[in-house]
Amino acid sequence: MIGLGPGGEDIAARLARGGWSVLAVDEHLVGGECPYYGCIPSKMMLHESRRADASWARVAQRIREEATDHWDDGVAVERLLGTGATFVHGRAEIAGGPATGPASDGTSVTVTPNDGGARQTWTARRAVVLNTGSESVRIPVPGLPDAVTWTHRDVVTAETLPASLAIVGGGPVGCELAQALTGFGVRVSLLVRGGRLLSGEAPEAGELVAERFRSEGIDVRTGTEISGVQAGEASRYETSHGIPASAGPVDLELTTGDRLTVDRVLLATGRVPRDPVDVDDWCRVLDGAAAEGGQPVPGRYAIGDMTGVGPFTHTSMAQAAVVADQLLAGAAPRPFPRHAVPRVTYTDPEVAAVGLSEGEARKAVEHQGGDASEVHVVRVDLGASSRGWIDEVRGHLTLVARAEGNADEKGTGVGTGPGAGTGTSGGVLVGAAVVGPHAGEILGALTVAVHARVPLAELARIPWAYPTLHRSIGDAVAQFGSDVIGAESAAGPAS
Incomplete structure (x- = not known):
């Protein structure tokens, strides 16, 4: 099991409890993005921001101590080991790539441990399940110093908030964070390249959300991108010397001709799969594009964001059930309901x-x-x-x-x-x-x-x-x- 997001963790545990010999590998945290940086912390922030006495210090402490254990997955690792699975914190590579069938004697899996230990090679004789997830899109903004550039992870891990923030992107992540941070007193400008918020939903939805945002003081600017950046001395110094300093504000030049001065710029321009693959309704990796008649690769499965079915925890968990039931029962169960x-x-x-x-x-x-x-x-x-x-x-x-x-x-x-x-x-x-x-x-x-x-x-x-x-x-x-x-x-x- 390569990738221990929610669905991957579930498959590894179920198969290990079912008597399989399971190797589980993840380069980061067991549990994945959702509990540590995504669904859970962000909803805690939204909940706290809507209280009359909203306190960032209070929710930041709750995220650190109650939700993420200071971003330590020790408890999750022990839970997984308790099922009988073998776990390695590291990076896994499979012979032939994700869409190549296993050799007659199995699939070679090479793991490079995070702790610098020797590389290990294992043989998966029955199946390899992939769950390598997705990562944030980092659009290039020429001249924007790293010192003032945030992603959603920087927000979740922050102990203090800036006075002002520009959020680039009007999708679900950008919109949720815009409203949450506004509730904590941050002056938020939401810069959206397209003509409306939440472009993946019906136009009326984006219009209603934008109307509500503006009534709450959020500066919503559609049809707007950053065309240039002028950084303060502190921001340039920290970027060039790598020495922590109080990052000064940046002056953003916008494609509309306006200028905007903010303390931080949050990039929330979506996520892309790390290792995209096509799968069928039984989560079997295809040897080509589904639209072109790709065929299932024997012994190779994939779940979660990398399948492109839906970048949600509930998608990964439902796909995990399809795969685990299939492997344990030895026959195809009901398909995933796309x-x-x-x-x-x-x-x-x-x-x-x-x-x-x-x-x-x-x-x-x-x-x-x-x-x-x-x-x-x-x-x-x-x-x-x-x-x-x-x-x-x-x-x-x-x-x-x-x-x-x-x-x-x-x-x-x-x-x-x-x-x-x-x-x-x-x-x-x-x-x-x-x-x-x-x-x-x-x-x-x-x-x-x-x-x-x-x-x-x-x-x-x-x-x-x-x-x-x-x-x-x-x-x-x-x-x-x-x-x-x-x-x-x-x-x-x-x-």
Whole structure:
């Protein structure tokens, strides 16, 4: 097992407990990015920033002591060793590369330990599982001193915060950190190359988040990049001499012609896989691109960010279950459900989505020879619900459905998950999105519906709790109309 992020750690432990001889290798921390620098610390920061008495010192101490044990993975290593696995902190190289099948006598794995010890060579006779993750994109900004350049890791490990900060990037990481740091009194400017925030989501989501950000004092600048940098003496001195100093402010020249003076520049321009590979739905590495008919490489599996399926902890963990079950059982289990991977951005308002957007759904249907008119979309205003009116909510819920419930029979490629092929006589959800308070929680029911291909007729019959925000799901389903929902929607099944 090469790479001990959450999914890799889970596979190594399960196989070791199942009687396998397991070598687990990771160059950094067992547990990966999520518990030490990503999901957990960032959500702790957001939680603390929304308190009336928000204290960076308090949350920084909590991150160091409670969440990361001062970025020490000793407890995780002991837990892994307790399963019977062998673990090495180091870098692993596999003979032939990630997409090469094992030789008749197994795959050679060479490990270079972090502690400077001798290189070790092992033989994986049954399988090699890869989970090497992703890394932050470091866009070049000419003239920007290292002394003032931060990534999300610098924020998470900081004991004190700068007075002002420019964040480059308007994706989930940039947006979450912008709102969190503003809550601690940092003057934040958010510089976005494109025309809106959260470009991977519906335009309305980015617009609503930007409106909220500006109301909180965040300086949101779309269509803006850094074109030049003038650094103060302290910043230049620290960069050229390597001697810690109080880094002075930098003056940023922007492509809009404006200038911006800040103490730090945080690069939040996304992540890329370290060792990208294509995998099939059973997480088997392919010997070529999936679109070009790549074939599974015997004994080679990959999970997590490197597969490009979705850079989320829950993706890695779900893929880990597919691989571990497959290896322990000796037969392919149910495939990984690519069609229903949820995602949530934890800003206020939250932004959450699962499955296909309207455009993606129409392309999927057309690609397989179907009719794009089978795709139907409705959107409801969360503020129009009783709970939304009470709480003065701003936000909306969008559902994307396909009128033909049995997508497999139509060959659209959007009906290959659990519940497909059940012969339902109406529509099914193929995607959903929510923007507003508790969007990630509302998404739970929608994820089940998309994952299991629950017929719209069944969703229309559910007595959604009143008054709740999730009751808007029922309101939205009702707007599809009986021709999309199916014959049972009006009166329910015959008694």
